[in-house]
Amino acid sequence: MDINRNTLPVKDIIPFANVDGSGNRTTIFVQGCNLNCIYCHNPETIKLPCEETEETKYTVEQLLDVIKQYAPYIRGITVSGGEATLYSSFLVDLFKEVKKLGLTCYVDTNGIFNREKIINLIEVTDKFLFDIKGINNLERVTRKSIEHSFDNLEYLLSLNKIEEVRTVCIEDYIDLEGTIREVSKHIKEYGDVIYKLIRVHYRGLTKDQIKAVKDSVPSKEKMIELERLAKSIGVKNIVTIL
Numbered sequence: 128m129d130i131n132r133n134t135l136p137v138k139d140i141i142p143f144a145n146v147d148g149s150g151n152r153t154t155i156f157v158q159g160c161n162l163n164c165i166y167c168h169n170p171e172t173i174k175l176p177c178e179e180t181e182e183t184k185y186t187v188e189q190l191l192d193v194i195k196q197y198a199p200y201i202r203g204i205t206v207s208g209g210e211a212t213l214y215s216s217f218l219v220d221l222f223k224e225v226k227k228l229g230l231t232c233y234v235d236t237n238g239i240f241n242r243e244k245i246i247n248l249i250e251v252t253d254k255f256l257f258d259i260k261g262i263n264n265l266e267r268v269t270r271k272s273i274e275h276s277f278d279n280l281e282y283l284l285s286l287n288k289i290e291e292v293r294t295v296c297i298e299d300y301i302d303l304e305g306t307i308r309e310v311s312k313h314i315k316e317y318g319d320v321i322y323k324l325i326r327v328h329y330r331g332l333t334k335d336q337i338k339a340v341k342d343s344v345p346s347k348e349k350m351i352e353l354e355r356l357a358k359s360i361g362v363k364n365i366v367t368i369l
């Protein structure tokens with residue numbers, strides 16, 4: 128899917144962020160996602176742009192004007208969401224201009240995309256922050272009928288375009304150990320790649336979401352066990368968010 132190439136629906140812009148890739152970065156949150164995760168901490172960005180959603184539409188030039196204000200203080204920009212790859216044509220045009228400012232361009236993705244359709248975006252993106260939501264029962268977590276494509280992860284790893292892989296750790300919904308084992312096998316040879324294990328949390332969640340996840344939050348001890356598991360398989364660079 129590639130929704131619009133003339134404007135980008137933006138829900139929010141954080142001028143300075145240090146959790147969306149390396150260095151100080153400006154993060155742009157797009158409106159619209161192809162999933163509907165039970166634990167999404169930006170649930171207001173899920174709906175595709177429509178009359179009910181409140182977002183600001185930017186042209187490339189307008190967004191560049193915003194980025195230029197922060198350019199002296201940042202290493203680059205990260206487009207997050209929502210799902211950034213839905214807007215690949217627009218982002219190709221934006222990234223080409225942003226690179227002229229000497230800034231790097233990152234994409235935060237849920238990994239569910241048709242690689243052939245975003246090949247131009249892959250080319251101009253410096254690094255991806257890539258979610259792996261689980262290896263089983265994904266429909267329960269994402270509320271969409273999908274399968275994770277480890278092919279997409281492998282492909283981006285082979286191009287040295289992955290900075291970080293992320294798994295939100297939630298019990299009962301997915302095979303947590305199996306997921307961590309599988310991801311670890313894929314990334315262990317890439318020593319620079321960070322594996323971020325995020326303990327599912329309540330920040331930003333609606334009441335219904337909290338109800339759905341509250342009995343499935345892993346204990347801190349469990350998180351440490353998962354970290355040990357990834358290490359034992361050979362992952363060198365693990366960040367565990369408790």
Ligand code: SF4
Binds near residue numbers: 160
């Ligand atoms: S993929 Fe990300 S933005 Fe989309 S619903 Fe899931 S957590 Fe939210």
